[in-house]
């Protein structure tokens with residue numbers, strides 16, 4: 001009697017654990033960091049860096065992490081150690097006309113449009129944290 005109860009109890013615990021970890025895993029999409037924005041109006045965009053770049057076959061880091069000098073793109077140099085916000089301020093300034101949100105949208109969406117692959121609608125990138133998949 002006691003043994004059966006023990007087994008039932010253990011089974012129940014495993015079910016609960018599987019449930020917890022199962023759903024936690026499903027919700028854990030890898031997202032953008034939004035620390036540069038003072039406040040956010042949308043859930044952070046879904047972006048799983050390495051998986052994304054492998055699927056999209058992007059070997060050249062400078063496609064996104066570019067370097068500019070005097071208004072010209074510098075070939076074969078990458079700024080992968082700098083966040084985009086280091087050069088693209090949240091608010092546009094004279095030195096850098098393209099503000100941060102615009103820089104992201106232009107970079108991300110334009111390639112998806114060009115390639116005919118990848119999300120282009122707001123809610124496809126800014127997915128809700130729960131049940132938004």
Ligand code: HEC
Pocket residue numbers: 033049053058059060061062063064065080081082083084085
């Ligand atoms: C499709 C665009 C894209 C490509 C291609 C890309 N990255 Fe990134 N990477 C990003 C974005 C967006 C961030 C987040 C930047 C931010 O928060 O300002 C980032 C962040 C990083 C970071 C910051 C640390 C981190 O993990 O948050 C490193 C390091 C990095 N990338 C390295 C690379 C390297 C090395 C390559 C080439 C092998 C590469 N990236 C290619 C878009 C890209």
Ligand code: HEC
Pocket residue numbers: 064065066067068069071079082083084085086087088095096097098102103104106107
């Ligand atoms: C070292 C500084 C620097 C970093 C880091 C940087 N940019 Fe830029 N970016 C510039 C400059 C300078 C320009 C050209 C002037 C302008 O239009 O603001 C530019 C232009 C752009 C443009 C318009 C031209 C184009 O390539 O389509 C986009 C979009 C853009 N950046 C997105 C990004 C994104 C996304 C990141 C991070 C992954 C990033 N930038 C990181 C400096 C930088």
Ligand code: HEC
Pocket residue numbers: 045046047048051052055056058063064104107108109111112115117118119124125
């Ligand atoms: C130079 C091209 C390019 C750039 C830049 C780019 N993407 Fe993509 N992205 C793609 C391609 C191609 C696919 C489809 C890949 C596949 O076949 O699954 C894709 C797919 C995606 C997907 C759906 C698959 C997934 O990983 O969940 C998301 C989300 C996404 N991109 C977000 C972003 C964000 C956010 C940025 C900007 C930080 C970005 N992408 C920049 C080319 C690009």
Ligand code: HEC
Pocket residue numbers: 032033034037039040041042043044045046101104105108109112119120121122123124125126
């Ligand atoms: C291809 C992916 C993608 C699409 C499509 C997209 N965004 Fe974004 N958006 C981003 C990324 C990446 C950032 C920068 C970090 C973040 O908030 O995730 C951003 C930032 C923002 C921000 C600033 C941060 C905040 O939450 O206030 C707003 C507002 C925004 N997007 C609204 C929109 C709207 C509205 C649409 C549709 C018209 C849209 N986005 C479509 C990727 C995308």
